Amino acid sequence: MKRSMNIMSLRGAAKRRRSNPLLSGRLPRAMALAMTLVLLASCAPVDLNAPLPTHDTGIDPSIWVRIPAGEFYFGQHEDIEFTDAYEIMTTDVTVDQYASFLNVALANDYVKIDSDQIVGFYPGDEFHGIKHEEEIKAGDWIFIPLNDPSQRVKFDGEKFVAQAGYENHPMTMVTWFGAWGYCGYYDERLPTEIEWEKAARGTDERPFPWGDEILRENANFYSSRDPFEDMSSFGSRTSPVGFYNGQKYGDYQTLDSASPYGLYDMSGNVWQWTGSVYEGMHYRFLRGGSKDTYDMDLRIWVRNNATPTYVSPGAGFRCAR
Amino acid sequence: MQFVKDRFKYLFNSTKGLILVAIAMVGIVTAIWGMLSGPMAELGVREVVIKTLGMDIVQSEREGRIIILYHSIAMAIIAIETYMITSLLKMKPFFKTAINAIITVGYIVTMIFGMGFAYFGHNWAFHGLYIFGLSLIFFAGVMLIIALWPWNREYHVTDKDYAHTKSGLDLERTAFFATAVTTVISALFGAVPGSYYGHGFETFLAENIIRYPEKTVMEYSVIGHLHIMLALIGIMITLIVGRWLNFKGILHKIAMPLMILGTIVLNLGVWGVVTPLEPVAHMIIYVGATPSMLAALFLLIWDWNKLIKDGTAHLKKPNFLQKFGALVRDPLKFGPTWQMLFMNFTTSGIGIFMAIKLDEIFRVWPAREERIELTGHWHALSAIIATIILMYYGDMLGLKGKIRQLYGWSIIVLSDIALAAVTIFEMKRLFISEAEQQPLVNGLMYAIDFGLGMLLTLLAVVMVWRLIDLFKPKGRWTEEVNHELAQEVMK
Numbered sequence: 184m185k186r187s188m189n190i191m192s193l194r195g196a197a198k199r200r201r202s203n204p205l206l207s208g209r210l211p212r213a214m215a216l217a218m219t220l221v222l223l224a225s226c227a228p229v230d231l232n233a234p235l236p237t238h239d240t241g242i243d244p245s246i247w248v249r250i251p252a253g254e255f256y257f258g259q260h261e262d263i264e265f266t267d268a269y270e271i272m273t274t275d276v277t278v279d280q281y282a283s284f285l286n287v288a289l290a291n292d293y294v295k296i297d298s299d300q301i302v303g304f305y306p307g308d309e310f311h312g313i314k315h316e317e318e319i320k321a322g323d324w325i326f327i328p329l330n331d332p333s334q335r336v337k338f339d340g341e342k343f344v345a346q347a348g349y350e351n352h353p354m355t356m357v358t359w360f361g362a363w364g365y366c367g368y369y370d371e372r373l374p375t376e377i378e379w380e381k382a383a384r385g386t387d388e389r390p391f392p393w394g395d396e397i398l399r400e401n402a403n404f405y406s407s408r409d410p411f412e413d414m415s416s417f418g419s420r421t422s423p424v425g426f427y428n429g430q431k432y433g434d435y436q437t438l439d440s441a442s443p444y445g446l447y448d449m450s451g452n453v454w455q456w457t458g459s460v461y462e463g464m465h466y467r468f469l470r471g472g473s474k475d476t477y478d479m480d481l482r483i484w485v486r487n488n489a490t491p492t493y494v495s496p497g498a499g500f501r502c503a504r
Numbered sequence: 505m506q507f508v509k510d511r512f513k514y515l516f517n518s519t520k521g522l523i524l525v526a527i528a529m530v531g532i533v534t535a536i537w538g539m540l541s542g543p544m545a546e547l548g549v550r551e552v553v554i555k556t557l558g559m560d561i562v563q564s565e566r567e568g569r570i571i572i573l574y575h576s577i578a579m580a581i582i583a584i585e586t587y588m589i590t591s592l593l594k595m596k597p598f599f600k601t602a603i604n605a606i607i608t609v610g611y612i613v614t615m616i617f618g619m620g621f622a623y624f625g626h627n628w629a630f631h632g633l634y635i636f637g638l639s640l641i642f643f644a645g646v647m648l649i650i651a652l653w654p655w656n657r658e659y660h661v662t663d664k665d666y667a668h669t670k671s672g673l674d675l676e677r678t679a680f681f682a683t684a685v686t687t688v689i690s691a692l693f694g695a696v697p698g699s700y701y702g703h704g705f706e707t708f709l710a711e712n713i714i715r716y717p718e719k720t721v722m723e724y725s726v727i728g729h730l731h732i733m734l735a736l737i738g739i740m741i742t743l744i745v746g747r748w749l750n751f752k753g754i755l756h757k758i759a760m761p762l763m764i765l766g767t768i769v770l771n772l773g774v775w776g777v778v779t780p781l782e783p784v785a786h787m788i789i790y791v792g793a794t795p796s797m798l799a800a801l802f803l804l805i806w807d808w809n810k811l812i813k814d815g816t817a818h819l820k821k822p823n824f825l826q827k828f829g830a831l832v833r834d835p836l837k838f839g840p841t842w843q844m845l846f847m848n849f850t851t852s853g854i855g856i857f858m859a860i861k862l863d864e865i866f867r868v869w870p871a872r873e874e875r876i877e878l879t880g881h882w883h884a885l886s887a888i889i890a891t892i893i894l895m896y897y898g899d900m901l902g903l904k905g906k907i908r909q910l911y912g913w914s915i916i917v918l919s920d921i922a923l924a925a926v927t928i929f930e931m932k933r934l935f936i937s938e939a940e941q942q943p944l945v946n947g948l949m950y951a952i953d954f955g956l957g958m959l960l961t962l963l964a965v966v967m968v969w970r971l972i973d974l975f976k977p978k979g980r981w982t983e984e985v986n987h988e989l990a991q992e993v994m995k
Binding site for chain 2: 218221224229313417477480
């Protein structure tokens with residue numbers, strides 16, 4: 184009798200286990216399977232040359248705007264700063280512009296090819312021996328790598344050309360030296376941080392070039408659902424310079440997101456190298472956030488910095504004079 | 505009326521009730537405010553939450569909001585640890601009642617008015633009340649120091665199993681005391697810059713200025729403050745776990761002096777950041793952290809050894825598998841020390857690796873990448889401390905059988921999946937380029953969201969269960985109302 188009761192209770196327990204997905208192990212197995220699938224999907228290769236929509240934004244990247252002399256609110260805490268008058272490019276330097284520069288600069292020995300990279304001369308920085316500071320000596324420094332699969336400037340052995348579809352996108356995969364060298368070649372320079380911020384902000388206290396709030400249609404940032412991104416595969420990609428100008432591209436309506444002085448892409452798309460060099464630091468500062476950052480990094484005062492040899496598919500520049 | 509009175513007495517006058525309220529408060533804040541960033545923001549949930557709750561979000565005030573948010577959560581965690589200490593350690597009843605009452609009012613006022621100020625318009629009266637709440641917590645800390653005073657003969661020990669001096673000074677109590685004293689002093693390193701707010705001190709997040717060679721004394725003070733407060737919360741939970749598990753024996757005698765030494769030296773190093781000692785402060789911090797971590801290691805060795813011994817006592821010659829089975833038989837007893845070991849993977853290991861390879865690797869990356877490592881590893885440490893508290897809470901609840909297994913293992917597995925993914929996310933640049941990272945980032949985000957989301961769901965289930973229980977006349981709460989944690993320390 185007792186034995187039969189034990190068998191009954193065992194059968195009951197087995198039945199309960201079968202009916203309970205947790206106890207039967209079905210749920211943990213399903214979870215393990217799901218995790219394995221996720222891990223496998225995580226290892227999927229990325230097609231860096233996936234088809235790219237092409238759009239003419241109507242914004243001419245060769246146009247400059249004049250920023251008047253005067254005071255403005257600088258930084259998150261709105262300190263009053265002053266700049267003299269200067270001019271700055273309406274958009275980031277494009278891939279096409281940089282390829283053209285390389286062609287003339289190579290012909291004039293301003294840059295040279297050193298194995299798989301373009302290098303150019305930089306006169307060096309004053310070294311102070313501060314902790315973590317690295318010496319930037321006079322000499323040839325990398326402008327751009329040529330062999331990186333993310334490089335959109337292609338070299339066929341004779342000529343530099345922009346990769347098809349990327350002609351009007353911002354030049355990326357360029358070091359600070361490469362940005363400095365481009366501007367310097369045309370007797371221009373990189374904007375200082377203060378100049379960059381004034382050009383983005385104007386004279387009021389706005390956090391974004393276009394105003395107080397950010398919407399997905401204002402700028403190219405991480406997961407902003409623009410026509411160039413696919414977060415399930417290659418992620419975020421650059422957009423043509425001046426893309427967010429209020430135009431409608433197919434079904435995609437942008438908002439006019441120019442700064443008070445008419446500059447485009449001062450928030451998002453690519454970080455922009457600035458020209459300020461600070462005592463005791465070899466780092467160079469980048470501004471504006473990028474296609475790879477959340478909207479909080481698109482606020483005008485946000486600073487990023489990197490070694491001057493850093494290259495990224497999310498970092499470009501524009502010049503001032 | 506009696507119905508409300510009884511429940512109020514349980515929730516605000518008993519140790520387990522107070523802990524339940526604080527966990528619920530942290531759970532609610534974490535669940536709601538967790539939807540304002542990361543993947544939830546990407547999915548558009550943030551906008552819905554902001555609109556639904558009528559939040560007033562100003563872009564330039566993000567840093568200030570975040571500071572108030574994590575102070576609000578941290579104060580509830582400090583309150584939970586304090587409740588545990590006042591219930592585990594001997595002290596005069598007056599002190600226990602006063603400390604618990606003051607810190608409860610303190611953290612609730614801090615949380616409600618702090619969050620009210622930060623996220624729902626700027627009513628400066630709310631800001632004043634937020635500061636008042638923090639002040640009450642500081643005052644409760646001072647009272648805790650007095651209550652813990654280890655040189656009081658009443659608290660001397662003679663039991664040879666526990667670390668004590670020849671005169672009977674209880675070294676474990678002294679370790680609690682040292683941690684409480686240094687916590688109160690270290691709080692000032694945040695309070696002093698805070699008092700200069702708008703008059704030479706402006707809001708900033710430490711991770712954003714990490715590379716600047718020149719920092720003001722106020723900035724150093726805040727950087728020191730945030731590092732040491734989290735470390736002290738970690739040290740305190742280690743001591744609490746040791747008391748809960750009844751840590752004793754030779755390893756206890758070695759560990760407690762190390763814990764006292766480590767805590768004091770670690771603090772001296774951090775305080776030194778705002779003095780001319782700044783250039784060597786990091787070295788002092790490393791020196792201080794070593795004995796503290798060794799003490800935690802001794803607790804782990806003792807705990808695992810005890811679990812194995814207790815679990816195989818009925819076997820003559822247990823083999824490896826039987827020993828392993830005994831070790832992991834009770835997730836709520838194994839889990840806290842396992843999480844401490846796991847912390848070395850997510851926090852200490854990352855921190856040491858970063859320190860060794862800083863200029864060679866991490867400072868070559870852009871500052872935003874370094875920020876991910878910095879914020880990631882202290883978020884991971886905070887989460888690990890939270891999981892240890894939840895495991896202790898599960899034991900307090902008296903969970904048994906399959907529910908205990910399910911609760912304990914869910915906390916361990918879910919949090920470890922999420923935190924392992926966070927760690928890989930932090931270090932991804934070591935093995936994948938920016939251009940090729942998206943599928944990996946997606947996979948890691950799924951793992952993080954799954955782990956943390958399920959963990960919060962589990963917590964929500966427990967909270968709902970406890971809420972339902974409160975409506976029962978003879979619910980579990982009636983048994984807990986007079987329980988003290990000291991009565992439940994493992995034999």
